Amino acid sequence: MRHDPQQRDLATRDDVITLVTTFYTRAFDDPLLGPIFTDVAHMDLDHHLPIMADFWQTALFNAGLYHRNALQLHYVLHARHPLDARHFERWLELWTATVDDLYAGEAADRAKEQARLIAGSIQRRLQGRSGSRFESIGQRGAPPHEMVQG
Secondary structure (H helix, E strand, O other): OOOOOOOOOOOOHHHHHHHHHHHHHHHHHOOOOHHHHHHHOOOOHHHHHHHHHHHHHHHHHOOOOOOOOHHHHHHHHHHHOOOOHHHHHHHHHHHHHHHHHHOOOHHHHHHHHHHHHHHHHHHHHHOOOOOOOOOOHHHOOOOHHHOOOO
16 A cells, blocks of 8 residues: 555545546546446436545545445446456556545545455446355355355
8 A cells, every 4th residue: 555645645525526536537538447437327427426426435434425326326337238357457446546646545545445345346246246255165156055054
């Protein structure tokens, strides 16, 4: 985890807005992710940014501002354009680089860790698996009657 003494940490709503605005600007320009946001999701960035700021402010600072179902939104998107490991890896790369470019400190580290956990959970759920990263190897892909009892 990088800590540049010249950078300050994420601390305010304005910081979160700067982070999500910078990230989504980069993501919309990304050759892999951009078409999903623009051509598949038809995302209106002006409408989406305050929602994402609510999400990240809630995830990082327990602000209680986000009241939507992020997983359901990804299920709908996945049905229109299957999302695979490449998409999640690229999203996480862009997010991490954006956080590192703008901020350093405990909240910045938390933003990167939360993103890693969220991406992993959503990816597993879209594959029909448990969202838990502690899913046992014996249970992956096994029909319910074949699951290892523990």
